[in-house]
Amino acid sequence: MLKGARLLSIAVAAIVIASSTTWLLTRPHAPFSADDPRLTPGDAERGRLVFAAGDCASCHASPGQPDRLKLGGDLALASPFGTFRTPNISPDREAGIGSWSVADLANALIAGVSPAKQHYYPVFPYASYTGMKLDDVRDLYAFLRTLEPVADRPQPHDLALLFRIRRFVGFWKFLFFNEGRSEGILNGDPLHDRGAYLVEVIGHCAECHSTRNIFGAIEPKTRFAGGVSSEGVGFNPNITPEGIGSWSENDLVEMLKSGKTPDHGYVGWSMADVVKNTSELPDADRVAMARYLKSLPPRPTAQP
Structure with a gap:
């Protein structure tokens, strides 16, 4: 009986350790806070060029209309995991990102984490954006704030049941995401x-x-x-x-x-x-x- 109790204790301890490790590995990490002194106001005109270089309109402009600055989202992106829908990134406070701070945008682009401290799916290319300079994040934020709010709400993602659990994205990040790192090959020129x-x-x-x-x-x-x-x-x-x-x-x-x-x-x-x-x-x-x-x-x- 003593041996059985010992085995049970070991099993419980192993489960606790595994659960704690899993929780830590998959925990969203938001490196920037609203009081970060590096996140001072940006320049909207420079942000316009960041917006263009980032190809933001291609995914976030509302489909079926010609205005590339109407950023209501809802573009369908098919994948083996289901269909993702791009979000509204207009300054609308309810449907878009009008309530976001610069820190929220920095956390999204560089860490793939939402203001609600949830993982974004990597269909949002933060695996590349993670190498962005904070000056460019600040400037992009300033530009986005100059645009017209769009009240349209994108449809929800249509994903297989397993992939609806965002916490699992933490495993993906552990395996494949290098926060703050660029794959660029530099030569000093x-x-x-x-x-x-x-x-x-x-x-x-x-x-x-x-x-x-x-x-x-x-x-x-x-x-x-x-x-x-x-x-x-x-x-x-x-x-x-x-x-x-x-x-x-x-x-x-x-x-x-x-x-x-x-x-x-x-x-x-x-x-x-x-x-x-x-x-x-x-x-x-x-x-x-x-x-x-x-x-x-x-x-x-x-x-x-």
Whole structure:
């Protein structure tokens, strides 16, 4: 009987330890608070460029209407886990993010955590945004505050039962998320390093141009080597030198400005929408992005 009691005690202790460890590993971490001295007011005009570089309108503009600054969300994003709906990020206090502080936006972009201290699903590309500079977060916040509130409420996500438990995202973060880290390959050249920041972080290009594992995380060996399109039709191309090695730096700059490709065609599908944003950037930023893309290590095209 004593032996049985001891085994029971060990089992209970193991359960308690496992439960505590799980709780700690999956706990949302919000690194910024409203009184953080680094989160001073930003510049809305600079924030407009951050908004464009981040391709925010492509996901958050209300579908079925032409105004790219009407940020009511509700774009459907299909995935193996179910259908996600993009949120309203207009300044509306009820339906949007009008009640958010700069710290709330910083926690969302850099840590993937909501003001309610819940994990965001990584369909929101905070795995890339996590490398953002706080100056850019502050400026983006200032710009978003200048826009018109939109009272539209997006539909809820339609996910398989298991994936409705946001706490499980904590496991995903433990395995695949490196808070504050950029995947950019820097070399000390200001233009190249600016391109690394735009391509890897704000522009989050790898989120579409890479292949994902069964958990929805980017496979490192396929980074920029192509991935299934967000529309579920076709394949986003390999944008390493293995795929676009024949393109010159000027070809890439022109594509980012007008959508025109070297073979006298034009980009289509979601990339056409991306170009609407990159066309608003300064010429120097498009050159920086092209310079960085040309410097990427060649990788064989991933298989759909």
